[in-house]
Amino acid sequence: MSSNVRVRFAPSPTGYLHVGGARTALFNWLYARHTGGTFILRIEDTDKARNTAEATQAIYDGLKWLGLDWDEGPFKGGECGPYFQSEREDIYLRYFNQLKDAGHLYEDGGAWRFRSPREVVVLDDLVCGHIEFDLTNPHTHPDITIRRPDGGWIFHFVNVVDDIEMRMTHVIRGEDHLSNTPKHLELYKALGAQPPQFAHIPLILNRDGSKMSKRDQGAAVGGYIEQGYAPEAVVNYLCLLGWSPKDNREILDIQEIIELFDILKVNRRAASYDLDKCAWINTQYLLAMSLERFTELSLPFIQAAGINYGSDAALNAVLAIVKEKTKLLSEVPDRISFFFTEDYAFEEEAVTHALRAPGALEKLLALAARYEASEVWTAESTEATLKATAAELGWKNKELIHPTRIAVSGRAVGPSLYHMLEVLGRERVVARMRGAAERFA
Numbered sequence: 403m404s405s406n407v408r409v410r411f412a413p414s415p416t417g418y419l420h421v422g423g424a425r426t427a428l429f430n431w432l433y434a435r436h437t438g439g440t441f442i443l444r445i446e447d448t449d450k451a452r453n454t455a456e457a458t459q460a461i462y463d464g465l466k467w468l469g470l471d472w473d474e475g476p477f478k479g480g481e482c483g484p485y486f487q488s489e490r491e492d493i494y495l496r497y498f499n500q501l502k503d504a505g506h507l508y509e510d511g512g513a514w515r516f517r518s519p520r521e522v523v524v525l526d527d528l529v530c531g532h533i534e535f536d537l538t539n540p541h542t543h544p545d546i547t548i549r550r551p552d553g554g555w556i557f558h559f560v561n562v563v564d565d566i567e568m569r570m571t572h573v574i575r576g577e578d579h580l581s582n583t584p585k586h587l588e589l590y591k592a593l594g595a596q597p598p599q600f601a602h603i604p605l606i607l608n609r610d611g612s613k614m615s616k617r618d619q620g621a622a623v624g625g626y627i628e629q630g631y632a633p634e635a636v637v638n639y640l641c642l643l644g645w646s647p648k649d650n651r652e653i654l655d656i657q658e659i660i661e662l663f664d665i666l667k668v669n670r671r672a673a674s675y676d677l678d679k680c681a682w683i684n685t686q687y688l689l690a691m692s693l694e695r696f697t698e699l700s701l702p703f704i705q706a707a708g709i710n711y712g713s714d715a716a717l718n719a720v721l722a723i724v725k726e727k728t729k730l731l732s733e734v735p736d737r738i739s740f741f742f743t744e745d746y747a748f749e750e751e752a753v754t755h756a757l758r759a760p761g762a763l764e765k766l767l768a769l770a771a772r773y774e775a776s777e778v779w780t781a782e783s784t785e786a787t788l789k790a791t792a793a794e795l796g797w798k799n800k801e802l803i804h805p806t807r808i809a810v811s812g813r814a815v816g817p818s819l820y821h822m823l824e825v826l827g828r829e830r831v832v833a834r835m836r837g838a839a840e841r842f843a
Contacts, residue, residue, distance in 0.1 A: 407437040407439025407571050407572060408434075408439060408570050408571045409431075409433055409434050409439065409440070409441055409442070409572050409573075409574055410430065410441070410443070410568065410570055410573075411423075411431075411441070411442075411443055411465075412444040412561070412564070413427075413445065414445075414446045414447065414449060414452075415453050415455075415457035415460075415461060416449060417457055418623070418624050419460050419464035419465070420621045420622055420623065421606060421621050421623065422576060422605075422606050422614060423623075424465075424468060425603070425643050425644070426574065426576055426603065427465060427468075428637060429574050429603055429645070429663075429665070430574045431470045431471075432660060432663040433574060433663065434473070435663075436660050436661070439571075440473045441470075441471075441473050442472060442482070442485070443474070443476060444475060444485050444564060445461070445475075445485060445487065446557070446560070446561070446564075447486055447487055448487045448488065448555050448557070448560060450488070450554075453488075460624060464624065467627055467633050468633050468636065482568040487564065490563075493563060494559070494563055497559075497566075498548070498549065500593065501589075501592060501593065504592065505517075506592045507548070508545075511551065512551030513547050513550055514548055516545055516546050516548050516558075516585075516592070517545055518543065518545050518585075519592075520537060520538045520540070521538065522535065522536050522538065523537055523584035525583055525587065527583075527600050527602055528599055528601035528665050528666060529602055529603055529604075529665070530577070533580075537588070546558050558582060558586060559589065561586065565598060566590070566593065566595045571598050571599065573598045573599070573601070574665060575603070576602065576603060577672075578605060583600055601668065603668055604643075604644045604669060604673050606644075606672070606673050606674075606675050607672045607673065607674050607675065608675060609674060609675070623636075629731075630699075630703060630731025630732035630734070631680075631684045631730065631731070632687045632688055632731070634656060635683050635684040635686070636680065638652075638656075639679065639684075641659050641663075643675065645667060645668050647659075648667070652679075652683065653687075681729065684729070688725065688729070688731075689726065693721060693722055696721060697717065697718060699731050700721060700731050703731055704734060704735055704738070709738065709739055709742055711738075711741075711742050712742065716742075717738075720741045720742075721734070721738065723817040723818060724737045724738055724816075726817075727817065737816070737817075740811045740813070741825065741826065744830075744834075748808065748812040748838075749808075749812060749813050752808045752812075752813060752814035753842060756804040756807070756808040756814070757805055757842045759805075761801075762805045763805070763839045763842065765802055765805060766802075766805045766806065766835050766839050767835070767836065767839050768791060768795060769788060769802050770831075770832050770839070772791050773787060773823075773835070774828070776828060779827070779828045780824055781823070781824045782820070784820045784823040784824060785820040788802050788803065803819060805838075806819065807819050807822075809834055809835045809837075809839070810822065810826060810830075810835065810838075
């Protein structure tokens with residue numbers, strides 16, 4: 403299905419990509435994909451004093467991480483470019499002169515202002531409904547500036563010009579822009595252009611009801627990348643901030659979301675951001691995803707930690723047993739490091755409780771001898787051998803389980819003991835058990 407729907411995400415590169423911006427980009431992308439339309443990325447970089455290359459790169463990185471591919475824009479091109487406002491000066495001058503020649507502008511202290519027609523502006527918003535803005539009072543609604551004394555352009559003007567030039571059919575943006583819209587509608591009318599349909603999506607609030615700001619916990623998309631969230635989980639959660647499938651489901655595949663998403667079904671009520679809910683959704687995704695995908699997402703963290711894992715097969719065997727308990731991908735290097743080195747650290751408290759207890763090392767060495775004699779080495783066989791040894795010598799299973807876990811991993815908590823022993827292999831397990839017994843004797 404293809405359509406003439408054209409939507410855009412138009413961030414300013416003055417800081418990192420935050421959750422509010424990502425949610426706006428996502429809703430635009432979803433609507434384009436749902437309708438078979440076009441999703442455009444436009445960089446609104448007219449604020450030369452605050453723009454940074456790092457912020458621009460953060461926008462690209464964040465959108466790519468979330469899987470929000472754009473159809474027109476930087477690196478893609480398109481017939482409506484350039485897609486950086488800093489490169490569209492000639493276009494703005496043409497529209498500026500059009501307004502000036504028609505008598506819509508006047509100079510004020512070196513700046514140029516748009517002369518409001520002083521009327522009631524009507525907006526039929528796809529989310530907020532029918533709204534009437536009374537702009538007749540110049541004291542409460544002064545004429546907007548569209549060009550600064552230094553020649554710089556103001557957001558209101560260039561935003562409208564770009565949306566006209568790029569043939570936007572819908573403008574989906576945050577509700578904080580709602581008050582700007584009547585001013586923009588006046589500019590469309592003065593330029594003789596048909597305005598797009600507007601859809602102002604609800605604000606994202608913190609749990610205490612305050613508006614989520616860039617400084618709040620969970621606000622930066624980069625933070626989710628660094629902590630090791632699965633991008634598909636974050637996308638799933640962001641979808642639920644103002645939209646839902648209406649059947650109380652919370653875990654939805656992106657293809658299903660695309661099929662179900664309709665801008666007319668976006669809630670009017672403000673969305674409440676719950677970082678715990680996002681973390682829970684992330685754990686559900688990590689648990690359900692294929693080992694191949696889990697490995698793909700874990701690799702950057704493993705490589706950054708400098709872990710020499712040898713072969714892909716060796717790494718996959720380890721990741722398969724740590725995957726179930728992983729909540730964030732950033733945890734993976736610490737969870738797997740002891741598999742790939744014999745120089746692993748021991749937790750002091752775990753050693754005290756499990757290896758320095760009376761008779762612990764004697765038990766450890768007894769089990770090591772049984773393991774060394776084992777002909778079969780699987781999770782099931784290592785469990786059977788441990789339990790048989792305990793029963794034969796009159797010990798409790800945990801009197802062997804805890805010392806063995808500490809001896810082979812250095813820590814009290816980790817993946818399933820028997821699967822861990824299987825992956826490590828008999829020779830390494832026996833050597834580690836005997837080495838720990840000697841070290842802590």
